Amino acid sequence: MSSTPPPQALPSDARTGAGERGADGGALGWLHDLGPGGRRAFAGAFGGYALDSYDYFTLPLSMVALAAYFGLDSGQTGLFTTVTLVVSAIGGAAAGVFADRVGRVRALMITVITYAVFTVACGFAPDYETLLVFRALQGLGFGGEWAVGAILVAEYASARNRGRTLGAIQSSWAVGWALAALVYTLVFTYVGDDWAWRVMFWTGALPALLVVWLRRRVHDAPGATAVRERNARRGSFAAIFRPGTADAPGLLRTTVFAGLLSTGVQGGYYTLATWVPTYLKTERGLSVVGTGGYLTFLISGAFLGYLTGGYLTDRLGRRRNIWLFALLSALCILAYANIPSGANTLLLVLGFPLGFCMSAIFSGFGSFLSELYPTEVRGTGQGFTYNTGRAVGAVFPTLVGFLADSWGVGGALVFGAIGYGIAALALFGLPETRGRELA
Secondary structure (H helix, E strand, O other): OOOOOOOOOOOHHHHHOOOOHHHHOHHHHHHHHOHHHHHHHHHHHHHHHHHHHHHHHHHHHHHHHHHHHHOOOHHHHHHHHHHHHHHHHHHHHHHHHHHHHHOHHHHHHHHHHHHHHHHHHHOOOOOHHHHHHHHHHHHHHHHHHHHHHHHHHHOOOOOOOHHHHHHHHHHHHHHHHHHHHHHHHHHHHHOOHHHHHHHHHHHHHOHHHHHHHHHHHOOOOHHHHHHHHHOOOOOOHHHHOOOOOOOOOOOHHHHHHHHHHHHHHHHHHHHHHHHHHHHHHHOOOOOHHHHHHHHHHHHHHHHHHHHHHHHHHHHOOHHHHHHHHHHHHHHHHHHHHOOOOOOHHHHHHHHHHHHHHHHHOOOOHHHHHHHHOOHHHHHHHHHHHHHHHHHHHOHHHHHHHHHHHHHOHHHHOHHHHHHHHHHHHHHHHOOOOOOOOOO
């Protein structure tokens, strides 16, 4: 049984400003259903998450050059990702509380400015220790952006279409990843490695332009804002850890299992996102251009996976969608890491289903976590569980880094499959939330 009381329903015009046109609006009915204010919120969250992805991937794509420039071993390079993800838990939890107390859009602008400023700062780092500090500070903004943007859009979306709407937001991660891969290919082709990694970080200034647009055009959903401002207990960590009683169900069970779910999924994902570029270059012997080509298949699969997973999470339910793609992602990792040397064509082909499955599992996260928490602590609950999962899941890429010298990167990728197994088990402690209205 769920320990979370069902949120109250809002009239459709208060929630979206457009009514329930998504019911018969065709393939893009979910977009029409958002209404004008919701579509602007969607554009802001989509752009913010795409640029969040771009800034994140400047590091994994530059990892080989950084290791050569600073003389780093695999453990030290893996620590970059771990530090980013651990600190992102702090930033994400803080951004969630801030979103509950002062609004989603204000919190979104702060997260975008934070990750943009410190990504640029990474390009000026004179040594490994300074770069590690700047990357940690970048994690403060990186951790908060997705949770805040997802909640902003979820509160505009109808229950019928919330999964595919948030799945479309998730697909922007693949857009940012593709942009980073394109810029990486160009920069590392025409700029020497000693400077190319710095140029990659400097291009992280792009998100600052989005903030100007957010400030002028995007507003919180009016109905959700009214509910949030009426409640004096909004943005409370104590509330999401309150155990249930016979008379008043609490949120402790939800928070524990949602955090475990996030840990498993993100442990698997960031293992791949961090180490596949290095695996392609060092163990498969691909050039910069060759690596970019292989990543194209992986990213194309990811983009379609986000969109497909968003559709399926509305059709199958949140839990079934995650169970399905946890299993398929684990199988793809094991197959990808055990392709014989010399079979690079097979590696290329398998990159598509790998990207598809490990992204489709994320499509239900925005709707699922938003539906698990009431309005007054939605930012706090989603920000905490999603980003705590990031921080604990960060152990997985680090283990790959420390084991890569003895196991090889390909062999160590098995830890990604273990992460997906943990996610599947966590679902036994969470309710199905498909169809819930958000107050």
